[in-house]
Each structure stands twice: as C-alpha cells, then as structure tokens.
Amino acid sequence: MKNTIKVERAKKNWTQADLAKHIGISRQGLNSIETGKFVPSTVLALRMAKVFNTTVEILFQLDDTEA
Amino acid sequence: MKNTIKVERAKKNWTQADLAKHIGISRQGLNSIETGKFVPSTVLALRMAKVFNTTVEILFQLDDTEA
DNA sequence: ACTTTATGTCATGAATACTTGACATAAAGA
DNA sequence: TCTTTATGTCAAGTATTCATGACATAAAGT
Numbered sequence: 001m002k003n004t005i006k007v008e009r010a011k012k013n014w015t016q017a018d019l020a021k022h023i024g025i026s027r028q029g030l031n032s033i034e035t036g037k038f039v040p041s042t043v044l045a046l047r048m049a050k051v052f053n054t055t056v057e058i059l060f061q062l063d064d065t066e067a
Numbered sequence: 068m069k070n071t072i073k074v075e076r077a078k079k080n081w082t083q084a085d086l087a088k089h090i091g092i093s094r095q096g097l098n099s100i101e102t103g104k105f106v107p108s109t110v111l112a113l114r115m116a117k118v119f120n121t122t123v124e125i126l127f128q129l130d131d132t133e134a
Numbered sequence: 135a136c137t138t139t140a141t142g143t144c145a146t147g148a149a150t151a152c153t154t155g156a157c158a159t160a161a162a163g164a
Numbered sequence: 165t166c167t168t169t170a171t172g173t174c175a176a177g178t179a180t181t182c183a184t185g186a187c188a189t190a191a192a193g194t
Contacts, residue, residue, distance in 0.1 A: 029152050045109040056123035096182050
C-alpha cells in the first residue's frame with residue numbers, strides 16, 4: 001500500500017514525531033507506516049485523514065496486487 | 068469504532084460470507100469487524116469501501132473517545 | 135419434523151501492528 | 165567542530181488481527 005503521508009506532513013511542516021503525537025502512536029510506529037512497512041489500523045488511518053483534513057482514500061492507495 | 072457494513076450489505080443483498088469472499092477475509096473475521104470486535108486494517112477498509120462504492124469515512128466512524 | 139441458511143460466538147494458533155530503548159547517519163545551526 | 169534535529173532502522177516484547185474448525189440458535193423452506 002502506498003501513502004502520501006510525507007506530502008501532507010510537508011504541507012503542515014510537521015515532523016514524524018509531531019504527527020505521531022497528534023494521532024497517538026509512537027514515532028517509530030509512524031515511520032514504519034509512512035515507509036510502507038506496516039499497514040495501519042483503520043482507526044489510525046481515520047485519525048490521520050482527519051488531522052490532514054483529507055480522506056483515507058487520498059492518504060492511502062492500494063497497490064494493484066492488493067486491490 | 069462504528070460501521071455501516073450491515074446497511075451496505077443489505078443494499079447489495081449480500082451475506083457476511085459473500086462480502087468476506089469479495090474482500091478476501093474469513094467469514095468469522097468479517098463478523099468480528101462488523102460487530103465491532105476487531106478494528107480492520109486499512110487495506111480491508113479500502114477494499115470494503117471500494118466494493119460498496121463508498122468511502123472509508125462513510126463506512127467507518129470513530130467513536131468520540133477515539134477521535 | 136427435518137434441513138438449510140445466516141449469524142454469532144468460542145478456542146487455538148499464526149501473522150502482523152505497535153511500543154520501547156537503542157544506535158546510526160545526514161543536515162543544519164551555534 | 166560540536167550539538168541538535170529529523171529520519172531510518174533494529175531487537176525484543178506486548179497487543180491485536182485474522183484464520184480455522186467447531187458449536188449454538190433462529191428463521192425459512194420442504
């Protein structure tokens with residue numbers, strides 16, 4: 001799964017630690033999600049979309065093999 | 068976290084087993100998600116939203132305590 | 135009455151998400 | 165040069181998700 005977390009963070013000028021704190025996750029956990037190592041839970045995806053004022057679909061995109 | 072999976076299933080007249088098959092999960096797994104026992108992964112949430120032609124935000128709503 | 139279907143639930147185990155503490159590196163500032 | 169900041173990564177442990185097989189129940193069909 002791909003994501004545009006880095007872009008949205010850049011818009012807000014937030015570090016990974018900033019975002020992690022806002023959505024209630026550890027910095028390392030967020031890093032693993034942002035770099036595509038972990039698939040986040042829907043709760044985290046919804047929280048992220050909310051703080052970025054966007055949608056889960058815009059923030060996360062299924063790969064062709066996952067669709 | 069709340070969800071409207073049952074409603075969307077009803078629109079399509081699908082059983083839990085039908086939906087589970089479409090999104091690649093076990094019937095019991097889907098039941099646990101639909102009844103709110105498990106928080107699904109974002110991959111599953113995106114697949115469900117897709118087959119129902121809706122969005123993750125419409126299908127899943129954070130509780131006030133989770134927001 | 136019997137069978138089938140849909141749902142809910144439980145137990146066990148495997149896979150994955152997430153935490154914490156730690157360390158490395160590169161970039162920027164003092 | 166020294167320090168700080170941001171990011172990436174690793175290891176070990178805990179928590180959660182998901183699979184599978186099983187059983188119960190209620191509703192509907194025969």
